[in-house]
Structure formats: structure tokens, C-alpha cells
Amino acid sequence: MENRILGLHHITAIANNAKRNLDFYTQVLGVRLVKKTVNFDDPGTYHFYFGNENGTPGTILTFFPWEGIGQGTNGSGLATHIGYAVQKGSLEFWKKRLDQFNVKTQENEIFGEKMIRFNDPDGLQLQFIEAPEDNRKVWTTEEIKEENALKGFHNVTLTLRKADPTLKVLTDILGYDLQKQEGNRFRVATDAIETANLVDIIEDSTIPAGRNAAGTNHHIAFRVKDDTILMEYREKVLAAGLSITPKIDRDYFYSLYFREPGGVLFEIATDNPGFTVDEPLNELGTHLKLPKQYEGVRGKIEGVLPKLS
Numbered sequence: 001m002e003n004r005i006l007g008l009h010h011i012t013a014i015a016n017n018a019k020r021n022l023d024f025y026t027q028v029l030g031v032r033l034v035k036k037t038v039n040f041d042d043p044g045t046y047h048f049y050f051g052n053e054n055g056t057p058g059t060i061l062t063f064f065p066w067e068g069i070g071q072g073t074n075g076s077g078l079a080t081h082i083g084y085a086v087q088k089g090s091l092e093f094w095k096k097r098l099d100q101f102n103v104k105t106q107e108n109e110i111f112g113e114k115m116i117r118f119n120d121p122d123g124l125q126l127q128f129i130e131a132p133e134d135n136r137k138v139w140t141t142e143e144i145k146e147e148n149a150l151k152g153f154h155n156v157t158l159t160l161r162k163a164d165p166t167l168k169v170l171t172d173i174l175g176y177d178l179q180k181q182e183g184n185r186f187r188v189a190t191d192a193i194e195t196a197n198l199v200d201i202i203e204d205s206t207i208p209a210g211r212n213a214a215g216t217n218h219h220i221a222f223r224v225k226d227d228t229i230l231m232e233y234r235e236k237v238l239a240a241g242l243s244i245t246p247k248i249d250r251d252y253f254y255s256l257y258f259r260e261p262g263g264v265l266f267e268i269a270t271d272n273p274g275f276t277v278d279e280p281l282n283e284l285g286t287h288l289k290l291p292k293q294y295e296g297v298r299g300k301i302e303g304v305l306p307k308l309s
């Protein structure tokens, strides 16, 4: 059981303006800023991590806010919809709240689950889905109490020209099972964990390729317990004939990246060491944390990062 993929670890997307992104997620949606750091490959850009109180894998949505990057297009080859689980009965609260912030919502139902869908300020497509029993510890704010707070991910939806090659990666390598299919929509699930354990696929051979910029997904990361198991998955991906990176130290987890045949960038990431490795739980997200290779030029980096207040 323990050496399996434990659902989603995090999802990373692209934004334009850093302050607008930060304010929307922490103030309007009320998720916790769990880590404020920089893009390790581009340290003049922030990397924000939003999640629940403990920064539990499966609740973490992260952003690279690249000012002036321009608008991306959602389309095939991308994770196009990010689904958060909310408690049953809370969709009314969210419809009213989002309306107050001039965010248009639409009601929908997918695989029998009630949801609202809307776009974040950059056009990233979010879904709040009434999920069954979900006991994850939430982050609350003055305005968003426990009964309405976001639980973390329910699912993520990939839009693909052809579902089969990607389904094969999910089932044969990552240990998911095909659970449902309605028309051109597929759902795979893993029983290795109870939450953030679903991936949906929309198959549409006519849909134009997505363009990766603001308002689109950068990659999705699957979760494993530690870096020993991570390296077992590296062998499995290689054995399937796909290319994959060496192990990369992301300070808060260890990672591997590979592109699945449908074009979506997949990552596998570990629980260890976690977000409390460099600041205590009650201070998560309050300090600008830099990887050690940039600590020597902190002043310079702080000078070029966009203003957040």
C-alpha cells in the first residue's frame, strides 16, 4: 500500500500579476499561503504555494506569477480544470461570495456530483465540488468558516485529443483504475488514499492545443511517501519507454518530471521533508524563503520581486 501513488501532491499554474493572484487565493478563496518562495530556475519570480493549515499534499495549488507573460489558452495537452472539494451544502455560500467579488459562477453536475465552476482572475478554470465525507483539516479566515472552507483537491481534469495513451500511463504506471465513463469523459481513481485521488479526462480530437501562459496549468504532481519510492517510479516510467528527469531537490519535496503521451507535464513528488522544514507550522508563508543557492543575493532578489502590498 505504502509504495503506491497517493493521489495528487500539488498542481502548479501560471498567473500574471503576483499581488492579484495572492489576494484572490488568500482573501477571496481563503486558502493559506503555505510557502512564499521564488521560482528556483528564475529567482526574480515568486513561487506561491496555497494549501490547507498544514500544507498537506493533495491541498497544494502553486503559482508562478510572471508579470506580462500574456494570456494562455486552455486546450488539449493541458490540465484544464482544477477541482476543489467542499462540504455538502456550501455551494450557496460560494455562489454568493464569488458574486460579491464579481466572479461569475455556473452550476454544473459531472458524474452525479454537484459543482460550481468559475475562472480565477487569470482565467484558470476552477471547480468547487460537493464531495462525500472529507475530513481534511481546513484553513479558516474571518469570512470563511470551517463549514465552507476548501478541503483541498477533489480531482483534476486533463483535456486530450486521445484518452487511451494517457489512461494507460495512469493505470499501468501510476496505479489508478478506470472508474467511470460517460461519453467522452473518463474518470480514474486510486484506492491508495481517500482524497485528491481522482483524475478526469475529456477526450476531444477536434480541440486546438492549449498555449501555456497566464491562466493555464503548468504541471500536475502525483504524491509518493518518500524518495526511495520516488526512485522506484522512475524505473517504472523508464521501463514504459518514457523519458524522465533525474531526482530534483525542490527543498520541500523531491521531484521527477516526465511528459505523458497526451502532452501534460507530470511530476512525482514526495511527502518528505515537507513545508515545515524551514519555518514552523504557525509561521508558514510569512517569510520569503530562498533556496540556499540564492541566500547570498537575497537583497538583490527582494529588490526585483514585485510588490505584494
Ligand code: ZN
Pocket: 010, 012, 219, 221, 267
Ligand atoms: Zn511541481
